[in-house]
Amino acid sequence: MDYASSDALDAGPRGTDMLLSHGARGVKVVIVGGFGVGKTTMVGAVSEIPPLTTEETMTQAGVGIDHNPGAEGKNTTTVAMDFGRISVNQELILYLFGTPGQERFWFLWNGIFEGALGAVVLVDTRRIEVCFEVITRLEDRRVPFVVAVNAFPEAPQHPLSELRSALALSESVPIITCDARDRASCRDALLSLMVYLCTLAAAQETA
Ligand SMILES: Nc1nc2c(ncn2[C@@H]2O[C@H](COP(=O)(O)OP(=O)(O)OP(=O)(O)O)[C@@H](O)[C@H]2O)c(=O)[nH]1
Ligand SMILES: [Mg+2]
Numbered sequence: 153m154d155y156a157s158s159d160a161l162d163a164g165p166r167g168t169d170m171l172l173s174h175g176a177r178g179v180k181v182v183i184v185g186g187f188g189v190g191k192t193t194m195v196g197a198v199s200e201i202p203p204l205t206t207e208e209t210m211t212q213a214g215v216g217i218d219h220n221p222g223a224e225g226k227n228t229t230t231v232a233m234d235f236g237r238i239s240v241n242q243e244l245i246l247y248l249f250g251t252p253g254q255e256r257f258w259f260l261w262n263g264i265f266e267g268a269l270g271a272v273v274l275v276d277t278r279r280i281e282v283c284f285e286v287i288t289r290l291e292d293r294r295v296p297f298v299v300a301v302n303a304f305p306e307a308p309q310h311p312l313s314e315l316r317s318a319l320a321l322s323e324s325v326p327i328i329t330c331d332a333r334d335r336a337s338c339r340d341a342l343l344s345l346m347v348y349l350c351t352l353a354a355a356q357e358t359a
Contacts, residue, residue, distance in 0.1 A: 178245045180267050181345065183234070184290070185274035186282030187253035188226050190302040190332030192234045194274065195250040198338035199236025206232035206252075229254055233264055238342065246342060261289070270345050271297040274332065275315070277307045283319055298326040298348055300341040324351075 183191045196203045207228040234250030249264050265271075271290055275283050283299075290297050299321065303309070310318075312327050321327060326344050330337045 176239075176243055176245050178247055179269050179346075180247050180249065181342065182265055182268045182271040182295070183248060183250040183274060184261075184271050184286055184297075185251075185253065186276070186279060186286060187229070187255075189253065189274040189276045189279075189282075190304075191250040191253060191274055192230050194272075194302075194330075194332040194338050194341075195234040195236040195248050197333055197335050198238050198342065199248060200239060201237050204233075204235035206230055206234070231257060232260060238339065240343070240346065244346075246346075248342075265293060265295060268295060270349050271295050272341055272345055273297050273299045275299055275301045275319075276304060277301060277310060277315070278304065280315075280318060287319060287321075296345075296349060296352055298328065298341065298345045300328050300330045302332045303329050 183194055185191055192203075192205060192207065196205070208231045210227055210229050230250060230252040231254075232252060234248070236248040236250075237245060238248065239245045249268070251261055251264055252258070273283060273286055273290065287297070287299075299315075299319065301312070301315065312329070316323075316325075316327055319327075326348050328341055328344055330341045332338060
């Protein structure tokens with residue numbers, strides 16, 4: 153069988169895919185949230201390398217098994233994870249892992265979260281209830297997170313303070329709005345996570 157990509161594999165990694173050589177620090181970050189909130193979109197929008205995706209077609213076989221409100225117009229779903237990378241600067245590289253949104257794949261979170269320093273919880277305000285379980289799981293794992301509201305145009309807009317209390321978030325947890333399709337917006341969400349992690353680390357040092 154003739155694999156079109158075999159030449160590329162033989163040639164080894166492209167320069168753009170390789171890690172920086174001089175002491176760059178890698179941080180694992182997870183993009184998590186319910187079904188169809190835009191996790192794969194975010195990883196793809198912000199990644200500086202072609203993202204790894206594990207999208208599969210959603211078929212009639214899932215009807216009655218999967219509970220996926222909001223699936224209208226969506227015909228693929230992540231079945232394992234997304235992966236991407238963004239260099240914040242010469243010293244800091246973020247490795248981005250997107251989780252699968254369908255609950256029957258949530259057991260994969262165990263591996264995906266291993267070694268993660270923090271997470272971005274993506275929220276769709278049309279289906280806010282799905283976040284409760286996501287946030288509970290992060291709190292159980294003691295993974296620090298920021299909440300990013302993915303502003304779908306047709307979604308209701310609530311003041312962030314109301315969302316904070318609806319999600320029972322403490323005042324210290326950053327909550328921001330973003331557009332998962334927009335690179336700069338996703339980068340800002342990730343930077344707010346980095347700032348939050350630095351704040352937590354500084355507070356621990358002085359404790
Ligand atoms: N209008 C709008 N559409 C978006 C936005 N973010 C994502 N989408 C669309 O919403 C759909 C869902 O996006 P995905 O990125 O597949 O969502 P996901 O969270 O990875 O989905 P699962 O992996 O199946 O849980 C796609 O068709 C996107 O194009 C957004 O900010 N605005
Ligand atoms: Mg996905």
